[in-house]
Amino acid sequence: MSQLSREQIRTMMGEVLANQGKELPADDSASLDAIGFRSLDFSELALSVEDELGTELNFDAPGLRSITTVSDVLDFIEQLQSA
Amino acid sequence: MSDAVTENQQTENQQAATEQAISDQAAATNAAAAPVPACQVVLISGGSRGLGLALVRMVLDAGAKVATFARTITPELEQLAAQFPDRTYVASVDITDVDAVNGFVKDAAAKLGRIDGMINNAAVGQDSMHMQTSPADIARIIETNLTAPLVLTRAVLRNMIRRNGRGRIVMITTVGAQRGYAGLTTYAATKGGLDAAMRTLAREMHGRVLVNSIAPGFFASEMSSVLGSEQLGAITRRTPSGRLVEPENIVPIARLLMFEDTNLNGQVITVDGGSSI
Numbered sequence: 001m002s003q004l005s006r007e008q009i010r011t012m013m014g015e016v017l018a019n020q021g022k023e024l025p026a027d028d029s030a031s032l033d034a035i036g037f038r039s040l041d042f043s044e045l046a047l048s049v050e051d052e053l054g055t056e057l058n059f060d061a062p063g064l065r066s067i068t069t070v071s072d073v074l075d076f077i078e079q080l081q082s083a
Numbered sequence: 084m085s086d087a088v089t090e091n092q093q094t095e096n097q098q099a100a101t102e103q104a105i106s107d108q109a110a111a112t113n114a115a116a117a118p119v120p121a122c123q124v125v126l127i128s129g130g131s132r133g134l135g136l137a138l139v140r141m142v143l144d145a146g147a148k149v150a151t152f153a154r155t156i157t158p159e160l161e162q163l164a165a166q167f168p169d170r171t172y173v174a175s176v177d178i179t180d181v182d183a184v185n186g187f188v189k190d191a192a193a194k195l196g197r198i199d200g201m202i203n204n205a206a207v208g209q210d211s212m213h214m215q216t217s218p219a220d221i222a223r224i225i226e227t228n229l230t231a232p233l234v235l236t237r238a239v240l241r242n243m244i245r246r247n248g249r250g251r252i253v254m255i256t257t258v259g260a261q262r263g264y265a266g267l268t269t270y271a272a273t274k275g276g277l278d279a280a281m282r283t284l285a286r287e288m289h290g291r292v293l294v295n296s297i298a299p300g301f302f303a304s305e306m307s308s309v310l311g312s313e314q315l316g317a318i319t320r321r322t323p324s325g326r327l328v329e330p331e332n333i334v335p336i337a338r339l340l341m342f343e344d345t346n347l348n349g350q351v352i353t354v355d356g357g358s359s360i
Contacts, residue, residue, distance in 0.1 A: 016247070019246060019247035020247055038289060039287075039289075040244070040287070040288060040289050040291060043244065044244055044245065044247070047241060047244070047245055048245070
């Protein structure tokens with residue numbers, strides 16, 4: 001399974017937000033609440049990543065609840081890929 | 084003086100930026116809050132006969148596309164598929180076969196486009212006291228009526244929400260999930276489970292997917308096959324509307340939930356002539 005780079009994941013995250021008329025800020029410490037990135041958006045991002053990887057990413061909700069910033073999202077997806 | 088002008092200009096610029104940000108946020112919020120569009124591609128499980136077939140006809144009459152599967156394809160469904168080849172996708176699939184179900188969703192979306200509507204209709208019935216229902220039969224009913232629809236819903240949602248997609252889902256459940264009826268213990272448990280899943284999904288999907296249940300009373304045709312005319316008459320008399328439910332009573336409610344802007348979400352709509360009140 002090939003892995004996506006952090007920048008590729010970031011681009012995909014930006015696309016999820018752009019589809020809703022929102023913008024991904026340059027600062028990775030930006031709060032997800034502030035930019036309107038919700039749990040369902042994370043699910044949609046995970047589906048986009050799956051399409052690229054060709055494999056399913058399944059995960060439990062508790063891990064998601066600790067995600068509060070853009071950087072957390074990127075970290076989580078990177079960890080999922082290497083799990 | 085010049086400093087004051089610069090300061091004023093900066094303040095105005097900041098105000099303009101703030102107003103623009105608020106305006107952008109409001110636009111995004113409005114976009115998210117806009118009504119979920121009428122469905123264009125509806126997947127219906129168990130569309131070969133009875134209520135399922137009536138629902139397939141309803142979707143085609145509404146001008147939308149329909150994908151449906153059943154273990155056995157009836158001549159009536161074959162005829163509809165032949166009549167509307169560009170707006171139908173029909174296959175023989177056992178709903179408990181996970182690979183086949185996932186393959187059906189993928190193939191249906193490839194032929195008809197992104198699935199934005201689903202009616203979970205396929206189910207097996209029950210007419211046995213719980214103590215006399217074998218463990219194997221209990222497991223079979225749960226697998227067909229609860230596990231399989233949840234797996235199908237998962238597959239459809241994964242297709243539905245891509246690229247900011249939205250949609251609508253309807254679970255066909257039963258009034259038996261709300262009131263006790265002898266002989267339906269496992270059946271009622273599975274349908275009550277679907278009602279509970281429906282409410283949870285309505286929350287989980289944040290309004291991007293409207294999820295509701297239609298809970299029919301007992302269909303006249305089903306009742307007449309197991310009850311005598313005297314019992315049937317007694318049940319009918321106890322029903323305020325004076326008649327038992329027919330598939331034709333369910334179809335308009337399903338049409339409403341698939342195509343109209345009702346803002347219904349997370350609800351069980353009971354259609355039983357008032358017999359459960």
